Amino acid sequence: MSPADALPRRTREVRLVARPRGLPRPDDFALVEAPLPAPRDGEIVVHNEWISLDPSQRIRMHEASTGYMPPFPLDRAPTGWAIGRVIASRAAGFEVGDAALHAMGWTEHAVVDTTMERPPARVEVDAETPARWYLGPLGWSALTSYVGLFDVAGLRDGDVVFVSGAAGGVGSLVVQLAKAAGHRVIGSVGSAAKAAYVREELGADEAFCYRDGPVGELLPAAAPDGIDVYFDNVGGDHLEAALEALRPHGRVALCGAISSYNATGAVPGIANLFNATGKGLTLRGFLARMYEHRMDDFRRDMRARLAAGTISYPETVVAGLERLPAGFIEMLSGGNVGKMIVRVRPEGERAA
């Protein structure tokens, strides 16, 4: 434990100050200075280096988020994954200088209770393993791709795999994992440039831009013999198109529904779910946290793939906490390729 008087008394955080209507706007957020309380027994203080931005955080900005995690309160920093260095510890298992992965979200410093339900984790950072990988290829978002494909969708030999949001943080890894396992992979994305990226860099057999026509026509054109697995990051018309294209005993991993996150009114429902009956389809929803028991296996496997160079993990880096809101809005507009992360204090911009 370090002496309390060496700790900063104030920190900076990005707060949610208004519930967005549709696509969030910059003034739904505010960068504020806030007091940093002294740690109590069982707590650590972390100076964040990297913060994860995730589309699912948009869901929790609604006043109600039925069936999902509870809404974010107003005038507080949204929670979410972040990683930094321990600068004070009153908790067993953490020492000053340790890298700590935690869920306290959009703030420069966080006082983290190590006894909470989702406690912080001490992780190994070294020359081969940069800290930001714990938000990226070794993090929860990548675990989502991994268990969604292997555990939830139960990938089997010969499956044809369709992934929406294929250039995004979750989808880009799904494409590569499925290709590495020898599958035919079709991706959908939001621009022609992303489609090229998904084909050329990530190795997908087919990729289409969903803005080019009805997904119900683009998907069967890309997968004329149908699909067996659909990894759903989008919902809506993508899910309906997949339900038509799925072959008997097909499986859907219901991961996200970004098409509805910014909706301001009622969203059209899924009108053709009855396909599931006639074709014996399985649709399974999941959050990565439900598969926390797979984290060690997943990290071991991913480290090996990263070391072998068989996986690339695209990132879009937002430089500086003050740019977090703009980055979050960009992500929800489809502006990112790969996982979007915030570098809390860009190098060379050290505080005085």
Add this chain to the structure above:
Amino acid sequence: MSPADALPRRTREVRLVARPRGLPRPDDFALVEAPLPAPRDGEIVVHNEWISLDPSQRIRMHEASTGYMPPFPLDRAPTGWAIGRVIASRAAGFEVGDAALHAMGWTEHAVVDTTMERPPARVEVDAETPARWYLGPLGWSALTSYVGLFDVAGLRDGDVVFVSGAAGGVGSLVVQLAKAAGHRVIGSVGSAAKAAYVREELGADEAFCYRDGPVGELLPAAAPDGIDVYFDNVGGDHLEAALEALRPHGRVALCGAISSYNATGAVPGIANLFNATGKGLTLRGFLARMYEHRMDDFRRDMRARLAAGTISYPETVVAGLERLPAGFIEMLSGGNVGKMIVRVRPEGERAA
């Protein structure tokens, strides 16, 4: 094999002569006399005693039946399960007098190819096992209830079970099987009389009539602590209400969607499927034929339950092939309790 000249040359069948708009009308069907071809090698001739009526047959009366079994052709007898006596056989394994269960549907006599994809089955009929049970508690409809509950929904200790169409052919058995396994069971039905029946005769803990209010209010009132399994025979608002009421890791057996079968236009979609993600729900569609490998186990278990008197199998019997269309319409209007079957030629009405 019996001499061909002893066989009837003509039979009677109920044909689909128009594609129903909404609830079928009597003149969508026609009872006609038709030539009965002589059996060829590999074929048997069956004189039907009982014909099964199933809500799913309505789906196949639409011009297109996306993702389900192919549409019924016009001016032919719809196919479906029936049982009768073999009156001629040119096939190994069948002798005159055998009871044969087959899929040739709405006809008095059927020439059945024993080499077809879904071949007829010779079944044992005796004093304890009336032929109609092979359309009822030992038949495909009951197999639907059985595997839907145990295999598809994966019933587990402590699960609270919700069943729609709880007084119907499939639902009435689901209620009893779940109660026999010690579960809390909630049923929804279409009338107060059926609700009383489901509670008092079938043993459900709660039953409500869905016409009494929004299902989204009636279900949580009947299951204030939520449900774990939903056996869906109805779709639509029932499925949406269940998605709200399901607890984490809940499971849905997608069996039927009778609420949409008579729809004449676009049906509102399922607007809250995203519940599946946050709660880790599994929705699995199925047809009984996908679980044919369970038939022997199922029949053994059901025979034991029937012998022990622990299961009752309600039936609504339609007297005479000529009344089949009226019975079918009645079933789709919710007029039946339990499984609806047609007695092809009522006793005492033997043909001259």
